[in-house]
Amino acid sequence: MTKGINFALINYLKINGYRTMSRVEVVVGIDIGGTNTVFGFVDRKGNCYYENSIPTKAEQKAEQLFERLFFEISKAQKKFEGKLALVGVGIGAPNANYYKGTIENPPNLSWGKVNVLKLIKRYSSLPATITNDANAAAIGEMLFGIAKKMKNFVVITLGTGLGSGIVVDGKLVYGADGFAGELGHTIVDPEGRQCGCGRKGCLETYASANGIKRTAFELMASTSTPSILRSIPYEKLSAKDIYIAAKKGDKLALECFDITARILGFKLADTVAHLSPEAIILFGGLACAGDLIIQPTKRYLEENLLNVFKNKVKVLQSALIERNSAVLGAAALIWNEMENKA
């Protein structure tokens, strides 16, 4: 009888226990972009076991995206059956609201307002959470990146626009309504460049991939500095073209980076006056320019700081820049959530 029970137990463990015990717990990190939606299985240490992407299909409804997405996720899960145990779902998306679980009027998608957390309950009963991409990046840096030991820092994402995620005392700042951290829309110059938000002179019209492009065209118009950029039309010029030109020593392109950093450093001094962070971490496309943007931003920030903050605040490049940072950020979001609730 005792023997019998033991056999049964061993059989049970063989089928369930051993297998569960040897399975690695992962979450699925999902990054919803205007063109592609990327997802990946990520463990607590930030190791990514699998990654794939599907086209977002801007013309489709949100329901259709999530149906296609969870079909792909469950297909991928099957490949790892017995090896990976999926324990949570983290989503990063533009205009996502952490409190409400919604995405509202995302740029480049015709969704209107969608309650994503409600929607994905059709496909998964796992713990799930959502936030905007810049907030996800900040938690990604905290769990897997350069902010591992930091409690107070700000992540600035320099993509097409400028996003930001603020961490105070180890926690992301959401504010009263979930929309805190819109540093891209602090004002540099109320008479300045037209912004997509309807106002003028927002920081992101200067410090972003699109901002540096506008600066290049302003410089081409206002100076006679020769530049290889003068042969490229407005619609075709990218921040990467400016980077490549700068790397070759193109004076006008170098000036673009200097102006971008000067404006960014100037406004980040205000951010330091609010939050006194240990570090400001630059993330996203334009941050890949490395020292072309990091060093001058640091210098201009220092020049503009109140004495009490001088020589204290680090300006760092994201440590996730070579990896799929968006998926890692979304994964970090749900890991962080599950740990704080545990």
Place this chain on the structure above:
Amino acid sequence: MTKGINFALINYLKINGYRTMSRVEVVVGIDIGGTNTVFGFVDRKGNCYYENSIPTKAEQKAEQLFERLFFEISKAQKKFEGKLALVGVGIGAPNANYYKGTIENPPNLSWGKVNVLKLIKRYSSLPATITNDANAAAIGEMLFGIAKKMKNFVVITLGTGLGSGIVVDGKLVYGADGFAGELGHTIVDPEGRQCGCGRKGCLETYASANGIKRTAFELMASTSTPSILRSIPYEKLSAKDIYIAAKKGDKLALECFDITARILGFKLADTVAHLSPEAIILFGGLACAGDLIIQPTKRYLEENLLNVFKNKVKVLQSALIERNSAVLGAAALIWNEMENKA
């Protein structure tokens, strides 16, 4: 035997227990100013049982101030013997650092750097804590004032300068070094007015008692608007004079308030973009002007807000304005501390 023990217990309670039970627990809130140092006994609900002040004597050392101060406090304690039980010490002071327990180079005092928490251990073994006056004001509003049910708000103190205390998720933001919340030194105009901090165009050179006075003199110089303020020399004109003139309908004085509010509202839009607070609370001398400053600040803030924040953020006058807000703030600081550590 049993009877004997009961008697002893009753006697013990008569001497210690009953008395302790009927005594009201209070903390001493201390506000160190350049001219006077005020203190008061405040219970958990914000009732102040006693208040007094001594001259700070700027020429004396910190040690001498605290010796005189604690002598007065213990004298006052004796008056309330058996009625009040002192359980903590809260201190608000300019340039105080919460993390270090220090006051560093306070304006108008020749102290250098003083470790206040260490110093007062000579006089009291009670739990003690210190922070700058604006942070104390923020906690005062949270415990006893208009922010009682709020988790995310910003207090702006409009005194000689502009101070601020930021609350995120029910906790004061100190940042990496204890110096977060220096909104008075965010930049309105890098070519603007000379600030005491050595830089130019800081918000406090416009939005403060001293700022509105500078605005008055700028307007007297740049316009021909008749005004009763034109008879007062620079050294004598106070923000209160401008307030009284505005109340009488003096156009130039009214214009001063409008300009102050316009600049304050403009910069507070950046603060909202960082923190998305539920409310911004105006505190201190200039806030006593009530609707002359609150209403236009609210209007200009709205004009400058990113769409997602519009019609969400309250602009309120401090609820502590009629009471000794500085002592209440310092008292709230230590009550809050003791509760969070309990």
